[in-house]
Amino acid sequence: MYVILVYDVSEKRVAKMLKLCRRYLNWIQNSVLEGELTQSGLRAMESEIKELIDPSTDSVIMFKSRDSRWLEKRIWGIEKGLTDVFL
Amino acid sequence: MKKSYYLFNPGKLSRKDSTLKFTPVDADGVVGNSRYLPIEGIKNLYVFGSLDANSALYNFLGRHHVPVHFFDYHEHYSGSFMPKEFLLAGKMQVAQTEYYLSDTRRLTLARLILLGAAHNMRKNLCYYQNRGKDLGDLIESFDRYQAEIVAMLAPDRSGSLVAALMGLEGNLRQTYYQAFDRIMPNSGFEFTTRSRRPPQNELNALISFGNMMAYTASLDQIYHTQLNPTISFLHEPGARRYSLALDLAEIFKPLLVDRLIFKLVNKRQIQAQDFDRSLRGFLLKEKARKVFVQEWDQRLRETIKHRVLNKQVSYGYLIRLECYKLAKHCLEIERYQPFKAWW
Numbered sequence: 001m002y003v004i005l006v007y008d009v010s011e012k013r014v015a016k017m018l019k020l021c022r023r024y025l026n027w028i029q030n031s032v033l034e035g036e037l038t039q040s041g042l043r044a045m046e047s048e049i050k051e052l053i054d055p056s057t058d059s060v061i062m063f064k065s066r067d068s069r070w071l072e073k074r075i076w077g078i079e080k081g082l083t084d085v086f087l
Numbered sequence: 088m089k090k091s092y093y094l095f096n097p098g099k100l101s102r103k104d105s106t107l108k109f110t111p112v113d114a115d116g117v118v119g120n121s122r123y124l125p126i127e128g129i130k131n132l133y134v135f136g137s138l139d140a141n142s143a144l145y146n147f148l149g150r151h152h153v154p155v156h157f158f159d160y161h162e163h164y165s166g167s168f169m170p171k172e173f174l175l176a177g178k179m180q181v182a183q184t185e186y187y188l189s190d191t192r193r194l195t196l197a198r199l200i201l202l203g204a205a206h207n208m209r210k211n212l213c214y215y216q217n218r219g220k221d222l223g224d225l226i227e228s229f230d231r232y233q234a235e236i237v238a239m240l241a242p243d244r245s246g247s248l249v250a251a252l253m254g255l256e257g258n259l260r261q262t263y264y265q266a267f268d269r270i271m272p273n274s275g276f277e278f279t280t281r282s283r284r285p286p287q288n289e290l291n292a293l294i295s296f297g298n299m300m301a302y303t304a305s306l307d308q309i310y311h312t313q314l315n316p317t318i319s320f321l322h323e324p325g326a327r328r329y330s331l332a333l334d335l336a337e338i339f340k341p342l343l344v345d346r347l348i349f350k351l352v353n354k355r356q357i358q359a360q361d362f363d364r365s366l367r368g369f370l371l372k373e374k375a376r377k378v379f380v381q382e383w384d385q386r387l388r389e390t391i392k393h394r395v396l397n398k399q400v401s402y403g404y405l406i407r408l409e410c411y412k413l414a415k416h417c418l419e420i421e422r423y424q425p426f427k428a429w430w
Contacts, residue, residue, distance in 0.1 A: 019104040022123045036090065041127050082122065085092045085384065086377065087109055 001042055002068040004034045009058035017060075020048055028081040035083060036068065088388070088401070089130035093380050095373065099139040102147045112139070129153050131307055135376065154310060156303045164299045169310065176313040182417040183318050194248050196320040196416065196423060198239055200334050201256055203425025205233050207341040208263045210428045215270045215349075222269060228262050252321065256337075263341075271352045275359045285368025289359060292369040293351075296376070297344035298336065300383055304343075305335035305406055312410040335409055342428055343402060347382055356382070394429065 024045045025035035098111040106126045111119035132155045149170035159165045216222045267278040276290045286292040309316045319330035351357045361375035387403035416423035
């Protein structure tokens with residue numbers, strides 16, 4: 001499962017949210033992460049996010065795709081975060 | 088599916104916010120932008136460059152069952168950080184040992200493993216035969232060897248039989264390697280003879296590098312099963328090495344390593360200038376190593392439709408399935424049938 005996650009949460013929780021998401025996904029831009037997840041990984045992350053956020057003020061959006069190959073990614077300007085596995 | 092990460096550049100890996108942080112630091116001590124690696128998506132780490140890390144990191148990696156494989160400057164496999172075994176099963180261990188101890192039982196398994204390897208090597212030859220390389224004579228001698236392996240099940244002649252089997256394996260490989268020059272003509276590479284520690288020409292360096300990747304890939308898969316990686320059947324279990332990984336690698340080397348080498352050389356993705364001729368043998372330069380590992384990673388993730396399971400299975404996972412089959416054989420649930428490429 002390939003996932004793009006975007007969040008807009010209260011300032012108090014921004015850092016916590018970032019830390020949480022970085023354990024599962026690759027950071028690519030402020031408040032945007034993407035990456036490959038298993039079904040169980042996805043569920044684990046979802047439940048952690050639900051624990052953290054306040055549904056009355058925060059907003060988290062997830063785009064799911066079966067595979068990254070069904071996704072065309074275009075970048076203008078600088079590429080802030082990389083997702084490849086060669087460091 | 089979890090991913091392997093390959094660390095080529097020198098840097099510092101640390102635990103940060105319950106995940107991994109990699110900070111590249113070059114030879115002059117210039118610190119680059121750090122990158123966070125999602126711990127939940129990491130299968131294992133391959134370290135080719137120099138790496139700074141501390142025990143807190145390894146504790147963390149151990150808890151998440153992430154093995155780290157290290158390779159030295161000369162691209163030799165130097166060892167792994169293996170997290171504590173987490174799938175302990177005394178019953179499995181005992182059964183596996185029993186199979187090793189009984190000569191006839193061990194021979195059955197060893198023979199099957201070698202038959203699988205032979206079949207896959209022959210498949211490679213046939214593939215290139217169909218593409219107009221003249222390999223008919225080698226395929227014929229392969230058939231002879233295979234018949235010999237099948238005939239090796241005489242219960243009264245136990246003992247040295249496994250050693251004889253390993254001898255056969257040597258002959259098999261020698262015949263097989265004769266094909267290399269014919270499969271890759273005018274490539275600028277010559278096989279001549281197999282040499283290791285250190286490899287004496289470019290092709291040997293490629294083979295050594297590939298075999299090492301196959302060995303670590305097998306080791307990774309064994310770790311996720313209840314098998315003990317030190318008790319093997321075809322190879323003699325020795326000290327200080329995971330010989331079961333050698334057994335498994337034997338089956339998959341033709342499919343994963345050799346085919347990759349043929350492709351890289353024939354498509355000229357790796358050429359003679361990609362090697363360093365040091366005092367002792369040949370080694371791959373950084374760029375070529377990256378090309379190889381990139382292609383290798385892709386190949387392991389490539390999927391095929393499995394005939395029995397009736398679903399898409401990656402090459403990497405095929406190795407795991409092989410472990411399960413071995414385990415089932417030892418526990419006498421199902422007779423082991425080696426993996427044979429059917430395409």
